[in-house]
Amino acid sequence: MDMTETLIRKAEKKDLLTIQKLLSTYFLDMEELEAEDFILAEKDGKVIGCAALIKRRGNETDFQEIHSIAVHPNFRGKGIGRELVEHLIKNDPEPALELYVRTTAPGFFEKLGFEKLPDPEKLRLWEDCKKCEHFGKCAQQALKFSCRCKGEVKQP
Numbered sequence: 001m002d003m004t005e006t007l008i009r010k011a012e013k014k015d016l017l018t019i020q021k022l023l024s025t026y027f028l029d030m031e032e033l034e035a036e037d038f039i040l041a042e043k044d045g046k047v048i049g050c051a052a053l054i055k056r057r058g059n060e061t062d063f064q065e066i067h068s069i070a071v072h073p074n075f076r077g078k079g080i081g082r083e084l085v086e087h088l089i090k091n092d093p094e095p096a097l098e099l100y101v102r103t104t105a106p107g108f109f110e111k112l113g114f115e116k117l118p119d120p121e122k123l124r125l126w127e128d129c130k131k132c133e134h135f136g137k138c139a140q141q142a143l144k145f146s147c148r149c150k151g152e153v154k155q156p
């Protein structure tokens with residue numbers, strides 16, 4: 001039986017390489033983010049998951065975006081991803097702003113109460129999508145968190 005708890009903590013500068021290594025498992029990178037933008041899931045002193053919440057300046061309004069979420073391959077499907085997203089939402093410094101995500105795992109986010117967005121909405125929100133030559137064949141689905149009024153993630 002699994003006796004040890006998963007700890008969620010803020011990342012520090014010293015976690016940079018660990019985060020990069022975890023993300024590289026899935027060919028993800030940090031892009032413009034810094035280590036301090038991330039939260040980490042830790043078990044027995046080992047980092048097994050990471051995720052970030054960033055503020056975006058949209059064309060019309062600012063919004064929040066969940067970015068760079070990854071769970072170590074040996075620990076997927078055990079609720080770690082859910083814990084990370086729940087933590088980000090509970091501790092969102094700007095809960096009045098809408099919360100979005102662009103992801104190749106839309107099914108995971110739908111389970112947590114996100115809803116798929118149509119392409120025109122994706123273009124309206126993300127300047128980089130507008131400029132992107134791959135837009136029509138992009139693997140990333142945009143979703144919006146729709147449970148904000150309840151202040152919490154949808155439970156299974």
Ligand SMILES: CC(C)(COP(=O)(O)OP(=O)(O)OC[C@H]1O[C@@H](n2cnc3c(N)ncnc32)[C@H](O)[C@@H]1OP(=O)(O)O)[C@@H](O)C(=O)NCCC(=O)NCCS
Binds near residue numbers: 077080081
């Ligand atoms: C996507 C990811 C972060 C999810 O984390 P996880 O710890 O494996 O997910 P959880 O165990 O918390 O799953 C929560 C629920 O979502 C479901 N789920 C998980 N991944 C899913 C997926 N890819 N598609 C559909 N549903 C998924 C789980 O079955 C679970 O459902 P339940 O509540 O009915 O039991 C993780 O699998 C991962 O790192 N994937 C590879 C990297 C990646 O795709 N990152 C996203 C790129 S933006």
